Amino acid sequence: MKSLDLLAEARLDPDIKFDHSLPKNAFSESWLQPQSILLTGVTGFVGAHLLVELIQKTKATIYCLVRCDDFAAGTERIKANLEHYLLWQEAFTTRIITIKGDLAKPHFDLSREQFEELSDRIDVIYHNGAWVNSFYPYATLKAANVLATQEILRLASYPKVKPIHFISTIGVFFSPYYFTDNLIDRAIKETDLPTSETLKGGYKQSKWVAEQLILKAKEKGLPACIYRPGRIMGHSKTGIAGNLKDILYLAIKACIAMGKFPDIDTTLNIVPIDYVSQAIVYLSQQKASLAQQSQEHISFHLLNPQPIPWKKLIQEIQGFGYNLEETHYKTWVEELKKYAKARNDKELYSISRLFFNSQIKLFARKPLFDIERIREGLANTSISCPTIDRKLLSVYLSYWQKIGEIPESDRSPEPRQNFSRTFSSSPDIHTIDIHSEK
Template sequence: MTTELTAKLKAHKPTVIALFQGQLQEQASEQNTQAQIQESRNQHSERLQAPPEERLLLKQEQYRADLKLAESIRPVCAWAYIDTIQPPQHILLTGATGFLGVFLLRELLQQTRAKIHCLVRADSVAKGHHKILDSLHRYQLCDRALSSEAQTRIVPVVGDLARPNLGLPPEAFAALSQTIDVIYHNAAWVHHASPYSRLRDTNVCGTQTLLQLACQAHPKPFHYSSTLSVLPAQLPEGKTRMYEQDPLSQYPVPKGGYTQSKWVAEQLVTQAGDRGLPITLYRPGPISGHSQTGVFNRDDFLYRLMQGYIQLGSAPVGEMPLDLLPVDYVSWAMVYLSRQPRSLGKTFHLIHPHPVSSELLFAPLAEAGYSIQRVSYQAWYRQLMAIAHQDPSHALYPLVSLFSSRRQTAAQPESTAQAAPSEVPFDCKNTRTALDAAPKPCPALSPGLFKTYISAMQQADALPPARAFSSA
């Protein structure tokens, strides 16, 4: 635009020129943000080429660099925290084909009238739509309650969280930022055996790109699915509880590449909140199967624990608390909380309000025909370490790190099972206050629920036949 033309526009259409200049500034900011994210990706690739002895120092440097949200990611205008939220017309959901994500999709379709735009990796919109519906069917969510009309409100957005601009052309990314009213970021590459470097583009850079989308055009409430694992497995010295409002930055870098990537990504979301973006953080603990159908995720904690006990034929003597939440309740609670105006700016710990002893598992397993020998924790831990070194295909392999930090010491009784990350007391005041008067009660962790899970696992051939196990 020439200086002469600018002057004429100012003289005749001051509003038009102001809007046009604002668009130019926003486009420049968007280009700058994408350049910063791409530069971060390039620097990371260079670090991977470093000699092994340099990688440890570079890893710490990488965390420090990744913990800085791009300066250009800021809301284009202020967000007013008010006592009412207009029902959204267009929602962006990531991770809609995953276990928790597909249940979130179902709840969003039921609790809102919005169109749900689902970021999905596919070759076409039609294939993306098929992929989403396939997930709904796989987890038994396409029942009569999910009407044909509700299914028409599913809008596939073919893209990739790990790529710049979500893999979208710039004009499509800009159009999406204009359309969307609220974002539910639930997607992540979950792989407990992978290093941070492998998960970073999806879990960290992808989150930063979505924050850019949330800030662009107009501020959009940003609901982020984190994990309770970003907090330490043991209480830091001097603390009696870990509170929902505690800054995550006060806690050390957790173990494991996946958890590290979530630890970094959550802090990026918090920084965006500090800059004025309306955010809400959800930290679920262990998520179990559906409380009625028993449908489950083959990577969930309870499934792997039960399958692992059966594969080993043994379990440690002693109790550990189970604070699992069924997936149907977690997804319902997250969407319910997200629709309450006072949830904005808060963090919610989602664990069962009434944990039960792990001893409750063994009677239903025995009734189903599985005889589990109870051994000392030390003996069981030795078996676990053999798995860690020899059998990556074992059900307990992804859980090894959860148990390794709890190895017995001389001061601990041999009969006590010190194996549960859920032993750490997590504060849940925000969650309890918001959900105590909610219309849906939390399902009890009862023997009947565990029987439902065992039956569903057997029907899915996820557990060995009890007769074959008994004769082995």
């Protein structure tokens, strides 16, 4: 079988050019105050929050590329997704235009005329859509994650050049290369370029190649910025999360089910989705994020400045009345298998298999990341990453209890959430009220 050559994969179609419509280092005000924005991945977790943030923080019409049968079905998908996250307001309909399209197909399956018209209208692109799947190989994910990025670059290139804000992942640095003794304690800077050396996993590989395409386009004159979030968890006010199959969430669920936790010394980095979406939209509106003069690679690491040690996380969970006993990791995995088998619990059994294979991913010592640039970028704002503390965990555990993913404990998390919300009449102001029920 031919081995995968990621450097060769990162080849930008030479027909895609960015030097025709703007003098070198020019800057267009429409990049910061766009009338029309293209957003991809709006039916997903991050996309839903980015959409609301863009509606609230810009005056633009947001064009949303959605897989669907027709315009009406696409709009319904967007609405249903926002409703799921308690984000929907009827007034949003005037700000959203649905485009039926598929990222994995040439020109997104639009006709040439439609593609050109879209290209003509858009001022700024937020490319967030991707096939987020850590099991499939690179070849399977290539169309949705790599070729789609090339099509986004094509769209950004003519008739006028428009900036791309690309949502990547901190996972592009999770290769054994960065886990070696001499590198693991050297904080990875936001100006560092990830290497593809030893990078495994189709998803991370596809995001790495997509980043390279963006960087190659940047060298050719495209204004672009890369955002690399870490593990994104639920909204800090409602707890509603996108991926309940995330391995950390599954680990916590398994611990609670068995009443045992593995004795691992590691720290975990969790970023709530509201921080991620607010930070991306704010940073994308700053001239410095797109400045072409800078020879430096522009990216931001969206990580929690205060990761939480695994054992502290467990202590907090214990504080909510879940009795958890410390167990050796290998024993914990074995016991989890037996526990799941005895109850014929297929999900827990598959979790145990996952942990058997994935100890390194979740529980290994991880490289350090510098977040100076994002700290500076958000310094004069009220946007800050919530600390992973009792309050945040209370919101998460309440939500998981409410949807029946974990059992009620002796002591329920406080304050209990009833997930009610109020919206002001203005589409630009959106508040979520959480009421205490002591």
